[in-house]
Amino acid sequence: MYKFGVIGPGAVGAVIGESLQKSGCNVTLLGRKAGKVHIERVKSSKAVILPVEGISEATGSFDYLFITVKGTQLEGVLPFLEQLTQPNTVCILCQNGFGQLEKFQIPHAYQAVVYISGQKKGQIATHFRDRILILPENEVTTKLKEAVTESNLDIQLSSNYHYEVWYKLIVNLAINSVTALSRNTALILQEEKVRKLCEKLIQEGIAIAAAEGIHFEEKTTEEIMGIYGGYPSYMGTSMYYDMINGQAMEIDFIQGFLYQKSREHDLYTPCLDTVYSLLLASEMGG
Ligand SMILES: NC(=O)C1=CN([C@@H]2O[C@H](COP(=O)(O)OP(=O)(O)OC[C@H]3O[C@@H](n4cnc5c(N)ncnc54)[C@H](OP(=O)(O)O)[C@@H]3O)[C@@H](O)[C@H]2O)C=CC1
Ligand SMILES: CC(C)(CO)C(=O)C(=O)O
Structure with missing residues (x-):
């Protein structure tokens, strides 16, 4: 056994x-x-x-x-x-x-x-x-x-493992960032402006993936928004729970990783750059 x-x-x-x-x-x-x-x-x-x-x-x-x-x-x-x-x-x-x-x-x-x-x-x-x-x-x-x-x-x-890795990175990019920064659960998706921000983050993630040779179909943004839509409103994300519990967040491995790739490919990713900076700032002592 x-x-x-x-x-x-x-x-x-x-x-x-x-x-x-x-x-x-x-x-x-x-x-x-x-x-x-x-x-x-x-x-x-x-x-x-x-x-x-x-x-x-x-x-x-x-x-x-x-x-x-x-x-x-x-x-x-x-x-x-x-x-x-x-x-x-x-x-x-x-x-x-x-x-x-x-x-x-x-x-x-x-x-x-x-x-x-x-x-x-x-x-x-x-x-x-x-x-x-x-x-x-x-x-x-x-x-x-x-x-x-x-x-x-x-x-x-x-058989297309790297596609799955990038898909999940993009899923995490939007929902983990907005829940951690707002210190709120999937409930925030009821606000249209939050949904719009998520869509923009997903699209930036898709552009970074494309620069890395991983191509997503156009419907991917809608598909990921559909996944978020299935989350119960009381559900948080791992990054949200770290934020509210005062624990180190996995910023380096999600937003930081994507930010690095965005710089390497000289891409314009204003939403990623903003959420990444704010997440880093939220971990600073003071
Ligand atoms: N939670 C979620 O919904 C999801 C999480 N993930 C990912 O899965 C991974 C795990 O996350 P999650 O389960 O949420 O994390 P948790 O914080 O819930 O669990 C981590 C566990 O590891 C224990 N631990 C930490 N250091 C050690 C050590 N040195 N030796 C033994 N045990 C240790 C912690 O113990 P202690 O309690 O003492 O700190 C804790 O029980 C993360 O990368 C996360 O992003 C992916 C998808 C969804
Ligand atoms: C987005 C989610 C909830 C998907 O399982 C996740 O991976 C996390 O909480 O970090």
Whole structure:
């Protein structure tokens, strides 16, 4: 039986752990310290409680290791990977943004495009929607998909993986920026001016992707606005929760990454430049 590990028992990690555990997989959740995580859902009174082991006390290696800490927290996890992996371990980095996989000194490491929405507060992870991880299609990821076939974790293998990465970057660019900066949930989409700003941000993201050789159809803006339209008004984004909880936001990996690409291609992206500056400013002490 494969040994699965999940580092980071938060909004995403707890849901992955729950899916694997429910289907009978041998799964261990690893957090900063030992404890428990309660998984709740808005319209259900049933809570699932999973045990969490302290990462520094963990012994033995895993066959599959999902890493679900924030981009800003990855450096704290990397030193533990040597003891938690063996040469055949497959690491799946489940993060928004792009560009962190280079830090892994592991032969089989992939980044998943994550569609699992939730919030972690204290020991409670509230799951809002989705359980989708998109990975590049190859022999290793096909074996992983087969290994979790009994679970409700929806692992999708893509032959056009970079398209999926950019699509998600653009999804995050607009909604994460406006929710974090307004310190408000998807409720703000009821305001037409906010929707217009989102459309402009999406279009700037699409222009950056095109300069990088990833081309989206014209209907993409409408499609992403449709995804936002499906969010319940009480749902925030990972960046919004970081902002309201006074935690470091993943600005470098989303808006900063796109801003850098925009400069490299000498593009005119006024909305991105504005939200990026304001997000950086909001993290300044004073
Ligand atoms: N939340 C969402 O809706 C979505 C999130 N994502 C992405 O998924 C990634 C994870 O986000 P999310 O689940 O929201 O984050 P959370 O903050 O909810 O969870 C991160 C978890 O990692 C733990 N952690 C941090 N450092 C360590 C460490 N050194 N060792 C062990 N555990 C550690 C945290 O512990 P502690 O609680 O002690 O800080 C926390 O439990 C991010 O890149 C995010 O952008 C993608 C799609 C949607
Ligand atoms: C936009 C969203 C909610 C999509 O799952 C997300 O990725 C996030 O909260 O960071």
